[in-house]
Amino acid sequence: QVQLVQSGAEVKKPGASVKVSCKASGYIFTSYDINWVRQATGQGLEWMGWMNPNNGDTGYAQKFQGRVTMTRDTSINTAYIELSSLRSEDTAVYYCARAPQYGNWGQGTLVTVSS
Amino acid sequence: DIQMTQSPSSLSASVGDRVTITCRASQGIRYYLAWYQQKQGKVPKLLIYGASTLQSGVPSRFSGSGSGTDFTLTISNLQPEDAATYYCQRYDSVPRTFGQGTKVDI
Numbered sequence: 001q002v003q004l005v006q007s008g009a010e011v012k013k014p015g016a017s018v019k020v021s022c023k024a025s026g027y028i029f030t031s032y033d034i035n036w037v038r039q040a041t042g043q044g045l046e047w048m049g050w051m052n053p054n055n056g057d058t059g060y061a062q063k064f065q066g067r068v069t070m071t072r073d074t075s076i077n078t079a080y081i082e083l084s085s086l087r088s089e090d091t092a093v094y095y096c097a098r099a100p101q102y103g104n105w106g107q108g109t110l111v112t113v114s115s
Numbered sequence: 116d117i118q119m120t121q122s123p124s125s126l127s128a129s130v131g132d133r134v135t136i137t138c139r140a141s142q143g144i145r146y147y148l149a150w151y152q153q154k155q156g157k158v159p160k161l162l163i164y165g166a167s168t169l170q171s172g173v174p175s176r177f178s179g180s181g182s183g184t185d186f187t188l189t190i191s192n193l194q195p196e197d198a199a200t201y202y203c204q205r206y207d208s209v210p211r212t213f214g215q216g217t218k219v220d221i
Binding site for chain 1: 116149151153158159161164165170200202204206209210211212213214215216
C-alpha cells in the first residue's frame, strides 16, 4: 500500500533552517509529483509547492519563493522540503502529499519556531 | 492567482440532515476540484476528485458536483462521524489553492 512517512518534530530558533523528509513506499516514487502543504494551529491548509521526483523540477508558491527548496533522493525514495529564515509564523504542521489529487498524505511534521 | 472561496465558513446540522457546502473559483478550473475532510488533529482525507468522483472507500452519502467556477459538496443523511472541517482545492494548475474551510458541527 502507498505510504508517505515523514521525519519527526523539529524545534528551531528564528532565523534558522529546517529540513523535513518524506519517504515514499508502495508505488513508483518517480511517477507522481510530491506536493507540500502546511497548517498552522487552528488555521486552514496552505499549499507550498510541488516537486517532480523524476527530473527534480519544482514550483513554489509565491509566498515562499526564495525561502523554500524541495529536493529528492531517488535512491531512497525520499522527498525533502527545506525552509530557511524561519520566523514564528512558520510554526505549523508540514505535510507531504502525492499528487495529482492528494489521496495519500504523510502523517505530518510539527515544526516549532521559538526563541 | 485564482482564489477559492468556500461558504459557509461554518454550519451546525443534525444527524440525518442534508448539508451543502459551496466552493467558488475566481476563474474557471474546469473539473479539477477536490474535496477533503479533516477531523480534529488528523491528516486530511480525500473525499472527491474531478469535482464529482468519489474516492475509493468514501461513503456514498458524500457527493460532489459542478464545473468551471461553481462547485458543491453534499452530505446526505449526515452522521455524527461527519463532524469535521471540509476543504476544496483546485488542481488544474499552480498554485493549488485551498478554500478557507467549512467547519461542520453536529
